[in-house]
Amino acid sequence: MRERYAYELIQKGMRIDERKFDEFRKIKIRTDVSNKAEGSAHVTLGETQVIAGVKLKTGEPYPDTPNEGTLIVNAEFTPLASPDFESGPPGEDAVELARVVDRGLRESHCLDLEKLCITPKEKVWTVFVDLHMINHQGNLLDASALAAITALHNSQVPKIEEDTIIRGEYVSKLPVVFTPVNVTVGKIEDKFILDPLIEEENILDSKLSVSVRDDDKICALQKMGEQGINFDDLEKMFDMAIKKSKELRKLVK
Amino acid sequence: MGHKSDKKLIVNGKRADGRELDQMRPIEMQIGLVNRANGSALVKFGDTHAIAAAYGPRELMPRHKQEADRGIIRTRYNMAPFSVDDRKAPGSDRRSTELSKVIRLALHPVVFVQDFPKATVDVYIEILQADGSTRVTGINAASLAMAAAGVPMTDLVTACSAGKIDGKLVSDLNGIEDNFGEADLGYAMIPSKNMVTLLQMDGALTKEELVTLLNMAKESCKKIYEMEMKVLKEKYEKALE
Numbered sequence: 001m002r003e004r005y006a007y008e009l010i011q012k013g014m015r016i017d018e019r020k021f022d023e024f025r026k027i028k029i030r031t032d033v034s035n036k037a038e039g040s041a042h043v044t045l046g047e048t049q050v051i052a053g054v055k056l057k058t059g060e061p062y063p064d065t066p067n068e069g070t071l072i073v074n075a076e077f078t079p080l081a082s083p084d085f086e087s088g089p090p091g092e093d094a095v096e097l098a099r100v101v102d103r104g105l106r107e108s109h110c111l112d113l114e115k116l117c118i119t120p121k122e123k124v125w126t127v128f129v130d131l132h133m134i135n136h137q138g139n140l141l142d143a144s145a146l147a148a149i150t151a152l153h154n155s156q157v158p159k160i161e162e163d164t165i166i167r168g169e170y171v172s173k174l175p176v177v178f179t180p181v182n183v184t185v186g187k188i189e190d191k192f193i194l195d196p197l198i199e200e201e202n203i204l205d206s207k208l209s210v211s212v213r214d215d216d217k218i219c220a221l222q223k224m225g226e227q228g229i230n231f232d233d234l235e236k237m238f239d240m241a242i243k244k245s246k247e248l249r250k251l252v253k
Numbered sequence: 254m255g256h257k258s259d260k261k262l263i264v265n266g267k268r269a270d271g272r273e274l275d276q277m278r279p280i281e282m283q284i285g286l287v288n289r290a291n292g293s294a295l296v297k298f299g300d301t302h303a304i305a306a307a308y309g310p311r312e313l314m315p316r317h318k319q320e321a322d323r324g325i326i327r328t329r330y331n332m333a334p335f336s337v338d339d340r341k342a343p344g345s346d347r348r349s350t351e352l353s354k355v356i357r358l359a360l361h362p363v364v365f366v367q368d369f370p371k372a373t374v375d376v377y378i379e380i381l382q383a384d385g386s387t388r389v390t391g392i393n394a395a396s397l398a399m400a401a402a403g404v405p406m407t408d409l410v411t412a413c414s415a416g417k418i419d420g421k422l423v424s425d426l427n428g429i430e431d432n433f434g435e436a437d438l439g440y441a442m443i444p445s446k447n448m449v450t451l452l453q454m455d456g457a458l459t460k461e462e463l464v465t466l467l468n469m470a471k472e473s474c475k476k477i478y479e480m481e482m483k484v485l486k487e488k489y490e491k492a493l494e
Contacts, residue, residue, distance in 0.1 A: 093354075099347060108457065213457060217458060218458055218460060218463055219457045219458075220455050223355075223449065223450070225358065230449070235460070
């Protein structure tokens with residue numbers, strides 16, 4: 001019912017919650033929401049809520065990057081966040097979300113991974129970013145990416161003494177050098193909208209997720225949804241994402 | 254992307270394997286091979302080999318998964334354990350879970366799912382040998398397999414990769430270029446409709462570079478499309494004789 005209403009409104013250039021097509025819902029960001037984490041952020045996007053927590057652990061580097069720390073992003077579509085989510089191992093939507101957020105962070109080189117090397121070839125920091133969905137009212141992806149980069153900006157590197165991590169004591173801030181931001185552009189017939197509500201998400205033909213870095217470079221793309229996107233519409237979608245990314249980036253502190 | 258390396262990927266304007274910047278690797282396509290399937294195809298992009306088989310439309314089980322007014326498509330992308338340098342553990346992982354999903358969505362727009370309510374078309378892709386661009390090679394094989402199976406489709410889906418290596422924009426990345434390049438783009442389209450059905454990129458590109466790369470990918474797809482149509486015609490014209 002709400003989907004039908006959302007569709008009819010969009011045809012007339014309007015949205016259920018009276019937003020413009022290129023307008024995000026109200027965003028609130030709180031940091032340090034979980035005191036055991038090395039850094040954390042709670043993002044509220046309208047009614048959508050996501051928490052990102054960062055934990056650091058020591059581990060071995062990958063053989064092809066012996067002097068660099070590693071980054072792992074994981075997402076939990078916890079059953080408390082939506083009647084459509086079930087407990088159990090992550091489904092394909094959760095895996096996709098985690099991997100798209102991962103690529104935005106990784107490809108932007110937002111972390112100076114060389115500074116996370118402890119002993120070359122032997123020991124490096126592994127940065128875990130865990131994304132916890134709290135309430136799914138649409139656009140979990142952009143909210144998650146925003147939570148992830150904010151949590152990283154607010155994370156610290158723990159102290160190590162004789163190979164043991166001293167929990168609760170920190171030596172430095174996590175070396176974050178860029179602030180990639182994710183903007184998903186939804187397409188419904190010939191209309192393009194940002195930050196879709198769940199009712200709008202359900203009627204979109206397709207979506208294009210665009211991750212944009214501080215210098216306006218695009219560092220990750222993911223086309224989603226059941227329909228194709230006309231080749232000639234792509235550039236317009238990139239432009240919408242780049243423009244909005246500047247606004248969102250100002251919220252990350 | 255972005256592993257630091259002194260490896261030169263372009264020497265004197267040519268790529269390490271001797272190709273021009275916009276040149277694809279030799280492509281081979283074969284239809285058939287899996288006679289138990291309703292349709293199958295093997296596609297080779299240089300040293301990347303993908304085989305795909307399509308089953309259906311067939312009844313979807315369990316029944317509660319059936320859709321009353323339309324059929325569904327299921328896909329599985331899988332890499333053979335021996336297809337890569339270090340043996341890959343068999344079975345699905347996060348990467349193959351994601352790729353199976355995006356491949357399904359890349360194929361979905363061409364299929365008349367309304368024509369087979371309560372049924373499924375299952376498409377299985379196995380990567381037998383991996384040297385970059387496996388997902389797009391797999392999509393081409395899958396699309397041919399579906400056409401060979403007689404799945405009701407508006408058109409083929411054609412796919413290719415493109416990327417940026419040593420500062421230059423190139424078509425069809427091989428494994429080394431994929432690992433050590435600066436950006437890679439996976440792309441699939443419905444040529445007759447100018448519709449993009451798979452688009453994934455990682456790297457760091459300006460919008461202008463990205464648009465150029467997309468146009469290169471589109472050109473490659475046109476060539477691949479002609480080859481695919483030729484292979485299908487040869488196969489089925491012969492069958493009619």
